[in-house]
Amino acid sequence: MLLIACPWCGPRDETEFVNGGEAHIDRPTPAESVSDADWAAYLFFHDNPRGWLAERWVHAFGCRQWFNVERDTVTHEIRRVWRLGEPRA
Amino acid sequence: MGESTALWTLAAPGLAIAERQTPASVLRIRRPDAAVIRALGEAFGLSWPAAPNTVAEGAVRIAWLAPGEWLLFASAEPVGEPVATACEGWLHHLSDVTAGYRLWRIEGPRSRDLLAKGAALDTHPRVFRSGQCAQTLFAKVHALVIPDRSGDAFDLLTDVSFAGHVRAWFIDAAEEFRA
Ligand SMILES: [Zn+2]
Numbered sequence: 001m002l003l004i005a006c007p008w009c010g011p012r013d014e015t016e017f018v019n020g021g022e023a024h025i026d027r028p029t030p031a032e033s034v035s036d037a038d039w040a041a042y043l044f045f046h047d048n049p050r051g052w053l054a055e056r057w058v059h060a061f062g063c064r065q066w067f068n069v070e071r072d073t074v075t076h077e078i079r080r081v082w083r084l085g086e087p088r089a
Numbered sequence: 090m091g092e093s094t095a096l097w098t099l100a101a102p103g104l105a106i107a108e109r110q111t112p113a114s115v116l117r118i119r120r121p122d123a124a125v126i127r128a129l130g131e132a133f134g135l136s137w138p139a140a141p142n143t144v145a146e147g148a149v150r151i152a153w154l155a156p157g158e159w160l161l162f163a164s165a166e167p168v169g170e171p172v173a174t175a176c177e178g179w180l181h182h183l184s185d186v187t188a189g190y191r192l193w194r195i196e197g198p199r200s201r202d203l204l205a206k207g208a209a210l211d212t213h214p215r216v217f218r219s220g221q222c223a224q225t226l227f228a229k230v231h232a233l234v235i236p237d238r239s240g241d242a243f244d245l246l247t248d249v250s251f252a253g254h255v256r257a258w259f260i261d262a263a264e265e266f267r268a
Contacts (some may be wrong), residue, residue: 008141008155008156009141009223010142010190011140011226012209012225013209013210013212013226015209015226016209016225016259050227061156061224061225061226062224062225063141063142063155063156063224064155065155065156074146
């Protein structure tokens with residue numbers, strides 16, 4: 001069980017959250033001229049590292065806010081939590 | 090807050106639970122600033138709970154739900170005017186959600202033990218006491234938990250559609266306190 005520190009609510013059990021996949025992925029623009037290959041890369045090709053990964057989580061059963069978490073995919077250690085719109089590092 | 094008649098009650102040693110209807114409205118304001126927070130506080134005669142997971146008690150009890158979102162323990166009609174006046178010029182809305190919720194009053198020295206059976210939330214008085222609130226999973230359903238001043242009573246707000254489930258959960262969970 002992960003203990004995730006929501007930026008608004010503080011540390012809460014993982015069961016209150018839902019994972020939203022990799023963070024800081026930019027949607028390609030302008031939509032009408034993006035190639036199929038670029039859309040496919042945006043939708044389907046994400047990093048899958050063994051180690052540190054920046055990902056989005058939502059506090060679904062709490063304040064319902066989205067935020068970013070840096071988690072080690074091997075040890076599940078969480079070393080940083082930051083709000084959407086805040087820089088990655 | 091005036092107490093309405095209990096719809097359902099349960100008593101066990103050290104524990105009393107009562108289910109009630111409660112008036113409730115949700116207020117949402119887009120990116121509120123200090124001025125609108127102050128205006129709301131003045132309109133309701135209290136310090137508006139702008140900090141996450143806090144509650145303010147005046148003529149109306151108000152609980153923080155999310156950034157720019159609060160639950161008012163009142164139907165929308167009586168609070169519509171003070172809200173509209175305080176939020177003048179702000180993109181906001183107020184919805185009456187009275188029909189959507191049930192309020193559970195859990196009292197007694199075993200109330201904290203009962204809560205611990207249904208939620209992983211840390212309810213120790215050192216970190217969770219009067220003036221605070223929290224939304225969490227309780228008995229696997231979304232709940233707003235508000236600790237009482239007395240220290241061994243809690244109010245729980247859950248969706249009305251889960252009322253039967255929550256009742257059954259309480260009956261089962263209270264069994265061990267009878268032994
Ligand atoms: Zn939260």
